[in-house]
Amino acid sequence: MNIHSIETFGTQEGPGIRYVLFVQGCNYKCLYCHNPDTQCLDKNIEMSVDGIIIQVMKNVPFFGAKGGITVSGGEPLLQAKELSELFMKLQKNGVNTCLDTNGSILTEQAKVLLSHTNLVLLDIKEADVDLHSAISGVKLGSVPSIDFAKYLDTIGKPFWVRYVLVPGYTDDAESLEKLSKILKEFRTLERIEILPYHTLGAHKYKELKMKYELESVESPTQENIESAKKVLEKSGKKVFVR
Numbered sequence: 001m002n003i004h005s006i007e008t009f010g011t012q013e014g015p016g017i018r019y020v021l022f023v024q025g026c027n028y029k030c031l032y033c034h035n036p037d038t039q040c041l042d043k044n045i046e047m048s049v050d051g052i053i054i055q056v057m058k059n060v061p062f063f064g065a066k067g068g069i070t071v072s073g074g075e076p077l078l079q080a081k082e083l084s085e086l087f088m089k090l091q092k093n094g095v096n097t098c099l100d101t102n103g104s105i106l107t108e109q110a111k112v113l114l115s116h117t118n119l120v121l122l123d124i125k126e127a128d129v130d131l132h133s134a135i136s137g138v139k140l141g142s143v144p145s146i147d148f149a150k151y152l153d154t155i156g157k158p159f160w161v162r163y164v165l166v167p168g169y170t171d172d173a174e175s176l177e178k179l180s181k182i183l184k185e186f187r188t189l190e191r192i193e194i195l196p197y198h199t200l201g202a203h204k205y206k207e208l209k210m211k212y213e214l215e216s217v218e219s220p221t222q223e224n225i226e227s228a229k230k231v232l233e234k235s236g237k238k239v240f241v242r
Contacts, residue, residue: 001023001046001047001048001049001052001079001082001083001086002023002024002025002041002044002045002046002079003021003022003023003024003044003045003046003047003052004022004023004024004035004037004038004044004045004073004074005022005045006019006020006021006022006055007019007020007022008020008059009062010070012242013070013072013098013100013121014068014070014098014100014119014121014160015066015067015096015098015119016063016064016065016066016067016068016096017062017063017064017067018063018067018068018069018070018098019055019056019059019063019068019069019070020069020070020071020072021052021069021070021071021072022035022038022072022073022074023038023071023072023073023074023075023076023078023079024038024040024041024044024045024073024074025038025039025040025041025044025073025074025075025078025079026038026039026073026074026075026078026102027075027078027102027104027105027138028075028102028104028136028137028138029136029137029138030125030135030136030137031134031135031137031166031169031213031214032135032164032166032169032197032214033201034198034200034201034204035073035074035201035204036201036204036205036208036210037204037208038073038074039074049082049085049086049089052086053086053089053090053093056069056090056095057093057095060093060094060095063095063096066096067096068090068095068096068097068098068118069090069095069096069097069098070098070099070100070121071083071086071097071098071099071100072100072121073100073101075101075102075104075105076099076100076101077101077102077104077105077110077113078105080105080107080109080110080112080113081109083099083113084109084112084113084116087099087113087116087117088116091116091118096118096119097116097117097118097119098117098118098119098120098121099113099114099117099119099120099121100120100121100123100162101120101121101122101123101148102122102123102125102136102144102145103122103123103124103144103145103146103147103148103149104138104144104145104148105144106144106147106148106151111151114151114152114155114157117157118158119158119159119160120152120157120158120159120160121159121160121162122145122148122149122152122159122160122161122162123145123162123163123164124143124145124146124149124161124162124163124179125143125145125164125170126143126169126170126175126179127143127146127175127176127178127179127182128143128174128175128178129141129142129143131169131170131175134169135166135169135170146182149161149183149186149189150186152186152188153185153186153187153188153189156188157188158188158190159186159188159189159190160189160190160191160192160193161183161189161191161192161193162192162193162195163179163192163193163194163195163232164195164196164197165194165195165196165197165220165224165225165228166197166214166217166220167197167217167218167219167220167224168217169214169217171220171224171227171228173227173231176228176231176232177231177234179232180231180232180233180234180235181234181235183232183235183237184234184235184236184237189237190237190238191237191238191239191240192232192235192237192238192239192240193239193240193241193242194225194228194229194232194239194240194241194242195242196219196220196225196241196242197214197217197219197220198219199214199219202215225241229241
């Protein structure tokens, strides 16, 4: 597998304490990406599935009742075949598996991976198609993550939605109202997480000699965050600010 980095004591990537595997390579170029160094496919650490399992099992004593492994990115679905094997073997060893994805790939192999996944963290960029295309850097005819959510709901797969709140981009009331109505329909959606935009990864763009498109954008105010939270709570789901 192509791996970018590993966090052995993650507390923000799903329930409990988690072994977080950040994979290399992504099919999106999001304006607010705070890990732009994970986007390309050729800068990585290669690890075997069995090698990863050995490392994960060493951390099992720290997981407790809710912890496990979370695979994030980059975009994990680009390595769905290898991840299917990894998750299947880990589940056989009693390890809880969690997938953090932009939901842009729903191939048969991705469906196999989901069958070995306990929980999905689904990153929805925007409910509006045009705004989603502008934010993700990929022009699309629909919002893939919403179609992905529909599939998760159909198969009864628990998932959390993550939404990055960016002033002037993803905080308009109309889009939030639209998203809230959509999310209301999903039975297996357990919670919504608002991730306030920050500039902690901005320095990486300079190091990589990449242009940072949101240089003049500030983090949302507490008022912005509370306003977005109230709109998303209309979905009837639990909404948390991370």
